[in-house]
Amino acid sequence: MPRDYYEVLGVSRDASDAEIKKAFRGLARQLHPDVTGHDPEAEARFKEAAEAYEVLSDAERRRTYDQYGDEGLRSGGYDPGAGFGSMEDILSSLFGQAFGGAFGGGGGPAPGGDILTQTELTLDEVSTGVAREVSFPAVVVCSHCHGNGAEPGTPIETCDRCGGAGQLRQVTRTPFGQMVRGVTCDVCNGSGKVPDTPCEVCDGVGRTQGQATKTIDVPAGIEDGQRLRIAGAGHAGEPGAPAGDLYVEVAVAADGRFERQGTDLVSAVRIPATEAMLGTTVTVATLEGEREIELEAGVQPGHEETLRGAGLPRLGGRRRGDQRVVVEVVVPTNLSEEQREIAERLDGTLEPANLEPQHGDGFFGRMRNVFR
Numbered sequence: 001m002p003r004d005y006y007e008v009l010g011v012s013r014d015a016s017d018a019e020i021k022k023a024f025r026g027l028a029r030q031l032h033p034d035v036t037g038h039d040p041e042a043e044a045r046f047k048e049a050a051e052a053y054e055v056l057s058d059a060e061r062r063r064t065y066d067q068y069g070d071e072g073l074r075s076g077g078y079d080p081g082a083g084f085g086s087m088e089d090i091l092s093s094l095f096g097q098a099f100g101g102a103f104g105g106g107g108g109p110a111p112g113g114d115i116l117t118q119t120e121l122t123l124d125e126v127s128t129g130v131a132r133e134v135s136f137p138a139v140v141v142c143s144h145c146h147g148n149g150a151e152p153g154t155p156i157e158t159c160d161r162c163g164g165a166g167q168l169r170q171v172t173r174t175p176f177g178q179m180v181r182g183v184t185c186d187v188c189n190g191s192g193k194v195p196d197t198p199c200e201v202c203d204g205v206g207r208t209q210g211q212a213t214k215t216i217d218v219p220a221g222i223e224d225g226q227r228l229r230i231a232g233a234g235h236a237g238e239p240g241a242p243a244g245d246l247y248v249e250v251a252v253a254a255d256g257r258f259e260r261q262g263t264d265l266v267s268a269v270r271i272p273a274t275e276a277m278l279g280t281t282v283t284v285a286t287l288e289g290e291r292e293i294e295l296e297a298g299v300q301p302g303h304e305e306t307l308r309g310a311g312l313p314r315l316g317g318r319r320r321g322d323q324r325v326v327v328e329v330v331v332p333t334n335l336s337e338e339q340r341e342i343a344e345r346l347d348g349t350l351e352p353a354n355l356e357p358q359h360g361d362g363f364f365g366r367m368r369n370v371f372r
C-alpha cells in the first residue's frame with residue numbers, strides 16, 4: 001500500500017507548487033547518497049519522495065490523485081515510480097540540471113530540511129502540559145569534526161578550484177552571445193575552503209545521518225492532530241547555513257474514562273433503577289482523582305451532573321472547561337422469585353404522582369415538551 005504523497009513530502013493538501021518543490025528539495029538533500037552513504041533505506045525513501053514529487057508537481061496528475069487517489073492514477077494509465085533509473089537520473093529529469101547545481105540553490109550553502117515527527121499524550125498530560133523527549137532520525141552536525149569536514153588536527157586550506165571565492169564563472173554560448181553567470185564551486189560547495197584531510201567519520205561532508213533527541217514543552221490543552229514547530233531543530237544545513245525546523249504532531253490517546261468535547265469532558269455513571277428511586281452516592285473518576293457525587297431520589301436516566309472546572313484548559317488559556325457526568329439507569333433483570341414479588345408489590349402501589357415526568361430530565365421529559 002503506497003503512503004499518502006502529501007504525507008511523504010510533509011506538506012498540507014493545499015500546499016502550493018513552490019512549497020511542494022521546496023519540501024522535495026529538502027528531502028532530496030537529506031537523503032542524498034553523499035549524506036547517507038548509500039544507505040538502502042534512505043535510497044528507498046528518496047524514491048518514494050521522488051514518486052510523490054512526480055505526481056504532485058504535475059497539476060493534472062495531482063488533481064487525479066486528489067479526487068481518485070493512487071487507484072485513479074493507475075486506471076488513468078499512469079504508473080507512479082515506473083521508469084525511474086538511478087537517483088541522478090531522477091534528479092536531472094525533475095530539475096533539468098546536474099544535482100549539485102540544482103541543490104546549491106544558485107549559490108551559497110543550502111539550509112537543512114524540515115522534519116516531521118509524532119508524539120502521543122494521555123488526557124492527563126493534556127490537562128497539565130508536559131515536557132516530552134522526542135527522538136527522530138536526522139541529519140546532524142558531525143560530532144567528530146564539528147561540521148568543518150576536516151580530520152581533527154589537520155589544516156583547512158583555501159579551495160584550489162575557486163581560489164577561495166566559493167563561486168565559479170560559468171560561460172554559456174547562446175544565440176545572443178556568451179552568457180556568464182556565477183555558480184557554486186563544486187569542490188568546496190561555496191565555502192571557499194577544503195579540508196586537507198577529510199574527516200574519517202563524515203568523509204568531509206561535515207554532517208552525518210544520525211538520531212536527534214529534543215525535549216519539547218507541550219502546552220496544556222493541546223488538541224489531537226495539532227503540530228508544534230521548533231525552529232532550527234530540523235536537519236542540519238550545509239556548513240554556514242541554518243538548520244531546518246522540527247514539527248511535532250501530537251496524538252492524544254483515547255481515554256476509557258472520558259470523552260473529550262473541546263474543553264469539556266463527558267463521563268457516564270451506571271446505577272440500578274432501585275438506587276435511582278431511592279437516591280444514592282456514586283464515585284466518579286475525574287482528572288484530579290475520584291470524586292463522590294450525591295444523586296437525589298428520583299434521578300432520571302440521562303440526567304447530567306456538572307463538575308465545574310473539572311475539564312481541560314483551553315490552549316494558551318487559564319480557564320478550564322467542565323466535566324459532565326451522565327447518569328445511566330440499569331433496569332434489573334433475571335429477578336428471583338422473591339425480588340419479583342417485591343417488584344409486583346411496589347408496582348401495585350404506584351400512583352400517577354409517582355410517575356410524573358421530571359421536567360427537562362431524560363428522554364420522556366424532553367419529548368413531553370415537544371408534544372405539548
Ligand SMILES: [Zn+2]
Nearest residue numbers: 142145199202
Ligand atoms: Zn566529520
Ligand SMILES: [Zn+2]
Nearest residue numbers: 159162185188
Ligand atoms: Zn571552491
